Amino acid sequence: MLKILELFGGIGAPRKALENLNIDLKSIDYVEILPHAVHAYNQIFDHSYKPQDVKTWNMNVDLLVHGSPCQDWSKNGLNNVNSGRSILYERTLEIIEKELNPRPKVVIWENVPGLISKRHVEHFNHYLSTMERLGYKNNFKILNSKHYGTPQNRERIFTVSLLEDKNFEFPKEVELTRTLKDYIDTTIDVTDYELSENEKSLFFERDGKMYIRENNKTGFREVKEFDSVNVERPNSKTRRGRVQDGMVATLTTSPNIAVYYGNTIRKLTPKECWLLMGFTEKDYEQVASVGLPKAALYKLPGNSIVVTVLEAIFNELVKQDILQI
Template sequence: MANIRVLEAFSGIGAQAKAIANFQKAKQKFFEIVATIDWDARSIITYAQIHHNVLLEVEKILEENQLSSPEKINSFLKNFELSLDSKRPSKIISKDLSFKKILVASIIKSKNLGSITNLNLEEINSLSPDFVTYSFPCQGLSIANMGRANGIFDKNSTSSLIWNVYSLIKGLKNKPKYLLMENVPNLISKKFISQYKKWKETLENEGYKTFTATLNGLNFGSIQKRNRVFAISFLKEIKTPFESDIEFEKYILNLGQDISTDFDKRKQIFQSIFNFDSNNSENAGFLINATPSRIRMIEQAEKINESKNFIIRTLTTKQDRNPNTGIIKFENNLADKLNYRFISNREAFKLMGFENSDFEKLEPLISKNILTKESLYRQARKFYYSNNSRSTNKFNL
């Protein structure tokens, strides 16, 4: 059987790559990631380090691609629109040479095609992807932005980038057999359901049938109470084991039965993720400043170390606000710090399905400040349900 050729749009740090790796650990190779699409420079670096250990071969990659000089590195980067905060384009050329070398090597190693707004369709056609994944930005849909959230038709919102996915699909000579979308539940709320139906109609006109379900991470090996909307699209001629959204949701929930988290499983996962040791120097870096606003925040925040059911709130991109994922008791004698801390970057990654070994690969980049605390929270937030990959073969892809 030929490999399924995967194109990861909005690839971030590799949610799909991680899920595929989990699925293929004890099996023959089933998927092949032929390219990624993302413009967040630090996410590209994280992806390449976690999945390819890029730091071990930066100089080798640059030499093989005749990119050893600063001039050639700058010339290469000018072909890409990249961002340092995932919100606006950045002048990457002004970054120091060490950062740029790692970024260039990461782009090459992860087969990154850059921003979805500026793709080379001829190049993508040559890759012949069978499966396109697109976890597009939720800014225009999120409840946290409800005052400004206008959905996928708002050109001022990054959620409108979903239409670049349409341009990609429409521009492919051989249509991918499968599409997979993930986003916040608000996408199918009363406010935005008409927009989502329009998206499904657009896919239908391109030859796809789409099935949609809202899934909770608790049913798929996570301890987060994290609801997400998933939509899978098939070319119409492909036979599927379900014929409606209701059947699709039941089918997926049935597949997840063996990894759903009961009390004992949640407790085990909880204890493997969180470290409540007040002598841990890494955790000390996440102490909360002693200010009036933060004192009010901790009064309202959920105390993770006091959890009785081992269920955690959804991970947020910013912890220094309320609501957040929760806070942890951390006794200390520092006058300018409270006796609480935020969850650490390591805990955030593990909460989203990564392993210690994944995070340890990032430590050299963290120590050099190439990866910042803020960027790591943002990256972890995009990662979803890597543990539910083990039933992929039951779709008969």
């Protein structure tokens, strides 16, 4: 049986991925400070966890997966990384060094690619060097969820650290067989998902085709059936109006992404966002049934890890005989 610990656990993407692979597991613990995320996790996995602050927690585990807050590492991050949320990865290092005995065989850290930018790479290098000092061999790579079965253009850096001196081969990219069309509910009442007048002004029809004015380019671009468009990026001159062919751009905690089909242009629903992160309709319905506000139902998947990417990583860890199940 595989024993796991989820730090900054969100809505449980690592556990969901392992369960999808039919891996026999025991959740040693799950640590998350955001009440809505804990509530959602409990609904999906039928638990009664309470919010816990990773800064005050300790427990012995075998496998650790963490995705510490990434806002400070993003391109638009404005917080001081030395005092903000993202520096909490230091607490994970402290837990591994002082509170886990034996140390986990595998530690996985997921974060935004901005972590390895010139501005922030010193923190990434500090993480790597500390893990090496603790006996780990690090492997890292930027993976895009559109290459692992989910039509979302979402890049994240995954660091897989192994306690044994062994290389990890990241999963190979696979051809995308499902497009955004497969995730869109064309039967819903679009009233609650209509665009604002300002957002509608980006679009126009000509000769029976739909077009959009792109902020980052001169002229305009055709929007085809089941393409998506970023419709509201107040502080961005490059993303507003950007079209994704048959997929969506990176889902955030407050996504402003429109989808076009037939004569309809509307925003994604919370359920569609959950599905595009690899969760099931049942997962969403269980969480939504207890009355979480719409803003929370959008925020939770935007903070998560794409389940299908984790499935690919876990599958390789098993195939390469790094994790024994």
